[in-house]
Amino acid sequence: MNYITPDNLKDALNFLACHGEDTEIVAGGTDVMIDLRAGKLEQKKNLLDIRNLAELKGIDFKDEKLFIGAGVTLTEINRSDTIKKYAPALVKCSTTFAGRQIRNRATIGGNVAHSSPCGDTIPPLVIHEAVALIANKTGEKLIPVEAIASGPYQSSLSKDSIIVKFILKPCRANFTDFQKIGRRKELAVSRMSMAIMADKDEQGRISFIRVSLGACTPIPQRMDEVEQFLMGKIPTQDLIWDAGKILAEKMAGVTGRRASSVYKEPAVQGLFMRILYPVVL
Amino acid sequence: MEDKTVCIEFTINREKKALQIPSRMSALTVIRDILGLTGTKEGCGVGECGACTIEVDGQAINSCLMFGAQLDGCNVLTVEGLEKEGQLHRIQKAFLDNHAVQCGFCTPGILMSTHALFEENANPDDEEITKAIAGNICRCTGYQQIFASIKDACSTKTGNG
DSSP: OEEEOOSSHHHHHHHHHHHGGGEEEESSOHHHHHHHHTTTTTTOOEEEEOTTOGGGOOEEEETTEEEEETTOBHHHHHHOHHHHHHOHHHHHHHHHSSOHHHHTTOBHHHHHHHTOTTOTTHHHHHHTTOEEEEEETTEEEEEEGGGTEEETTEEOSOTTOEEEEEEEOOOOSSEEEEEEEOSSSSSOOOSEEEEEEEEEOTTSOEEEEEEEEESSSSSOEEOHHHHHHHTTSOOOHHHHHHHHHHHHHHHHHHHOOOTTHHHHHHHHHHHHHHHHGGGOO | OOOOEEEEEEEETTEEEEEEEETTOBHHHIIIIISOOTTSOOSSSSSSSOTTEEEETTEEEEGGGSBGGGGTTOEEEOGGGTOBTTBOOHHHHHHHHTTOOSSOSSHHHHHHHHHHHHHHOSSOOHHHHHHHTTTOOOTTOOHHHHHHHHHHHHHOOOSOO
8 A cells, every 4th residue: 555645635536536436545544444344344445544634724715704724733723713603513523523543533524434323523513504615726616514424434535636625604503412322322333323403583482493313324414304393482491302303213214123213212202301401491 | 466665764772774674674674673672563454543642743653554655855753862861761760659450461552642632731730641642552450640641750850851
């Protein structure tokens, strides 16, 4: 294997244009190392280290949009006042993402590109209707984050491209949260994760809601049915419980009923209830 | 597949190194097998146990999940670098004083996570300490003594640290 460390995005994209199929991109490297060890990269000829690409760094807010470079680490997200202000659920997710040592290396772009069903950054990005700016040698395009994973560990991105940055709609709701269920508090692979953003009008009716589920479906996704069910209604305990039931059914519809459903369906409902309880009147 | 080599230059434990290493080699293997610094341990090899924790540019990282090539240009500290001029670091001394070592396999990693914490925050509260070492697993379940040692090291300014 070759190990290549280009100095800028242009050089990296030129390299990928010729060798994309044989190349594995290394951002933090925390997932690539695991795949390498598991023998999944035997067909690859090159490792392309993108750490020097200045285009992938930085966090910025302008023109009512939040920009997060794909090369930003989870630790940088955790410490960013800008992200805390405009996408607090993403900061919350960064506090429980893997362990400290991994957060110091792992990048948000790597987490999304790896397309793990339990990629913790994806549900918080999805509630912000985040789009990714994708570049290849011939140009740039915008793809919704939700459309990047085409299946578990399968990315729809072409092999000649790199995620440059994410563009998020800033949080305009009074309530937002991310929670996950894992086997322990730290270093836990999510069994289930959920990001929610919600707001109420003057009459106490839900006027805005975004719900995204991760880890318990093959790809993290927005849950439109649940959002539609709740819109315009006054959030009572019973209503949230019923919405959680719809969410559980939707999950079962996506994954099919499995041995784990006996646990997962009530757990999804319970997690939904736990997150949204603060908005109950 | 045959590995090409890559040249790296970095500082480890205050010493400059220039090495030629196989492209796929982990930072952990570079440190243990090429440099012979075997204080850093390999536990799980997949980033779950923290035994291989080292400090890179002041941050604790899992060396099993880092390519050796990524060390290029970095300032690295391993457990061997904590001691200065024959003097143990105050964290090491606190671990000895508080009997925080049983089998000892997790100890180098926990020392490094603690050192990285102190680099950022010389006076962490209980929650910050717990969070800083949450990525390190001790299977002898000596967490109480480890925690007590770190508290102790916060309050002592003796030793070289």
